[in-house]
Amino acid sequence: MNSAPQRQSIRDLSGRLDADQIGAEMHELIRALYPLCRSITGEGLRETLRIVGRTVPLELREVPTGTRAFDWVVPKEWNIKEAYIADRSGRRIIDFKNCNLHVLGYSAPIRARVSRRELLEHVYADPAHPDWIPYRNSYYKEQWAFCASEKQRAALTDEEYDVCIDSTLTDGSLSYGEARLPGESEREVLISTHACHPSLCNDNLSGIAVAALLAKHLRAIRTRYTYRFVFLPCTIGPIVWLSRNREAAARIDHGLVLACVGDAGQITYVRSRRDTAEIDRAMRHVLEQSGRPHEMRPFAPYGYDQRQYCSLGFNLPIGCLMRTPNDEYPEYHTSADNLDLMKPEALADSFATILSTLCVLEDNRRYVARVQHGEPHLGRRGLYHKAQEYGLFWLLNFSDGNHSVLDIAEKSGVPFEKLAIGAKLLQDVELLAPDETDAIR
Amino acid sequence: MNSAPQRQSIRDLSGRLDADQIGAEMHELIRALYPLCRSITGEGLRETLRIVGRTVPLELREVPTGTRAFDWVVPKEWNIKEAYIADRSGRRIIDFKNCNLHVLGYSAPIRARVSRRELLEHVYADPAHPDWIPYRNSYYKEQWAFCASEKQRAALTDEEYDVCIDSTLTDGSLSYGEARLPGESEREVLISTHACHPSLCNDNLSGIAVAALLAKHLRAIRTRYTYRFVFLPCTIGPIVWLSRNREAAARIDHGLVLACVGDAGQITYVRSRRDTAEIDRAMRHVLEQSGRPHEMRPFAPYGYDQRQYCSLGFNLPIGCLMRTPNDEYPEYHTSADNLDLMKPEALADSFATILSTLCVLEDNRRYVARVQHGEPHLGRRGLYHKAQEYGLFWLLNFSDGNHSVLDIAEKSGVPFEKLAIGAKLLQDVELLAPDETDAIR
């Protein structure tokens, strides 16, 4: 306890935030990041981290090509200047400048005149959506290719074309950014989001924007937990991070992977591999109390980067928050996953849902009732009329040092937020005391 | 074992009781108790205990005002002689003589001429039921007030009235009664009922009547358990009892709080805080075997005196048996909770349900099968044709000393009563033996 003015708590923050403003700010950040050509390494990723750093200061990390990380090796750094398919007259039929999805992510360079037949073997399209350019990449098998809409591909009717992919694959480094926001405890909450997709909004500029704004606001308040935000390329990113942060990983008590959090769909939460970790239960409570449709799914070793955090050797209590999951909306991994799909109110709702969940984590403690034999006499303490609303009798009856406030919320059906206030009221009259054996207080 | 003639067992009792007669007897007791003005202390409560004492001898306890009991203090003793609102002509518009609900329970005395306006601030009514007088009390905040039907209240149109509440709040004592019926074991079954409500039938003259008749009949038979019946004011009553009976409380293996057991509704059972205590499972078995509609509810720190018995420091295996729960029938805590609401057949059904449940508790033991390898040859013991009805193979297959008869009833779906007979048959041919490690035998 020092004499400095106390900063706001997370619940204060939750109470005063303006959803419209937050939604607009996230949408703006997405718009700023949209044009960049990101990949798992390279300047596009680096520039993305720099832009995010304007919202919340990030420490940028560079991990050299060839660095081993568990079963993996950091690949070469990929950069690209231009790419096109031109007809014999020099007219560019398909041009990277128009849409960075036109080039296979991590494509090898090429500059050649090729027959129509050969070219078509190197042009991916999706006949099911003839106007959309699909997103493809090939990180671990070197090849060159373009992606185009089915209509564009069908229009390649000349005998020969000039193709150019002016990319480089060289020794360099893999970049990621992190922001560590110290709290009262060294125990950590990790928020992780992948930052390696090119011009695709929901997957995952939405996750970047929500994480960035969360970090910005949490940085301004006091928290019980230390919060760590990481922005990194998917799969290889968390594998690299984990390999370099074994001790920090052991301090993670809760975590979330954010992806696809900006579309109009309902919220989907994928539980951690532990299935009933505190983050899983907190998220369930918040979603159920919201009264709005949502979906809870069990862990599966598919999906986003929780696969790495929840790998056998780590098994961290980290879930994944999405709205419409990857592969379950038609625009997924196509040029139609664009700014039109981003709804400021959906972004704000994702933000608010996470914030509510963090409120639960921050305030979830175990208490010990001071009067355990019979009810205490609430009437003479002026609390009897508040007992129902704030679940005071539930708190008194179950605060044996084994039940947390979240346990009591689940048992009673009383919203966690009400119980948290109730616990404060009961502490004020010395009917509850924090459990001294609580690991984090 | 002495040579005196063996008294009947609880199952004999259960077999021979006449529901009509029991129902009529309980209804008569309710009629006798109805006119008394009870409260948490005072002569009305004391007289009630004396009348119950004619059905089953009670030890009356008096606990002086000011006695500490955990977080509580025994309040002053309240008594009342008369109370009325009279008009200027002296005509008594509202008179305690007509209905003791007219006075706020525990009301402070007053004798004054008051303006209409002031009076109305001291007259409670319920507009939703304009003919009924609500029941109100104020135990822990001193105030004076009347209760009246909405029609009566609306008729108070004069400018001034004379009000008189001739009550006293003085150092005295809190009264309760108990009957301890010794059984073979010192382990106890507690039946608790509150006796502090004035002229209200379902809540809780019905509980008093069922408890009194149960005690009367259990007193006449031999039982395995010791039975203790307590009739006491609610909340402060069990708190006082628990504070004075820590050792007896530790001997309680099972218990029931009885309230609202005389109306025509279906049975509602609220499980103990332990949720799967033997009493909870016995009650569930009996209710399910009854084939009639009923409701089981989990513990909540609301409702009747189980709140105190199930407080954290005691956590006794005590549930609450009701028919329609408090606050869920319109007549609750009004003058309409009167003799018309009391159904002799409902009282008898509550009585029989409890008796059946006590039969389970009395006969629930763990046995050890003498032949555990393969089935025993029932045919040569003349039992094969009884195997199905009495669940003999279930008993033999699960009597490993860990499964009680109730466990086997739950597992098999065979009624407990049949299995209890089956266990006797198998003991007679030495195929089962009581488990020597059974805590209570």
Place this chain on the structure above:
Amino acid sequence: MNSAPQRQSIRDLSGRLDADQIGAEMHELIRALYPLCRSITGEGLRETLRIVGRTVPLELREVPTGTRAFDWVVPKEWNIKEAYIADRSGRRIIDFKNCNLHVLGYSAPIRARVSRRELLEHVYADPAHPDWIPYRNSYYKEQWAFCASEKQRAALTDEEYDVCIDSTLTDGSLSYGEARLPGESEREVLISTHACHPSLCNDNLSGIAVAALLAKHLRAIRTRYTYRFVFLPCTIGPIVWLSRNREAAARIDHGLVLACVGDAGQITYVRSRRDTAEIDRAMRHVLEQSGRPHEMRPFAPYGYDQRQYCSLGFNLPIGCLMRTPNDEYPEYHTSADNLDLMKPEALADSFATILSTLCVLEDNRRYVARVQHGEPHLGRRGLYHKAQEYGLFWLLNFSDGNHSVLDIAEKSGVPFEKLAIGAKLLQDVELLAPDETDAIR
């Protein structure tokens, strides 16, 4: 490991079997066994074992009359030459030659002239099915009787009849057969089927036929487990077997009792007393993966010989596989349980279901992932495109030495068979290793 050519595994066998041929072969065996008059002892049983021995070599055991087996004693050996009811003219009205069900199983001998009235007390019929001869026996109470169709019984209108049951009940022995097929491990799978019913097909020539063919085929392959098949009289049979094989019983890891496996009904599986034994879970997985209607039932101490294997002192992990259970089809224990009821395709389906279940048991192991921190890089091992079909990420994420392949199948919904292949693929690239602490490898 020797240098002999490796014999096929059970999964190879499962892949190459011809259902039509297997079904036909089982049907043929049933036809061969149908005419014999079996009982719990005697030549009919012995001859049955000899005929089964042509399909799979059996060791025949003879246990002398009077031998004690737990609570039981091996009864006298029963044999019968002929039996009939004849009218005064010598015409045989009811003749054992026509149907061996005509004589009460284990009937005492008789040769006498009896009145119609006396005779009828010794003739069982079933009025509900006037054309069918019921099957009755009296093993442990000596009496003589006939069974007849209701029509036959009603036609017994003469005043007197000559009755003859030329049976013997003498000191002899109880017979059973067993085939032990050694596997890599001494741990055993027991397949048990009763062989004591006379001309009744579903109960239980069907069980005999399926067991015999299973044994024939398992004998030709290499297996992890040792398989033991027993063909024995019901109740007394397994009791005798258990009493003489305490050590072998302790080596049983899984088992099945087979009965009523040849009718057209859906498969019914009765779980072992342990309820979640590996055999219970393997069977559930196979039945669920089949996508066809089936029923799973919990253990009950009724039904077939699992009652003995699952008796308290043994509690072996043995379930019971049936199609339509005993007593739930009208032809049960009547002359209508005949060859018409036997469906080759149903027999083959029962056979295939068991084989699939044995495949699970054979291949169910626990593995340890070699890369536990982060996912391994499947791409560079050429396995990425197989990950989905063979559940590779599931195997990698849960192979902590505690989860078996069956555990992972249940958790993931990926068919066990696919996971078993996946485990092989991952072992080939050294990403999985068998758990060294696995009890049976």
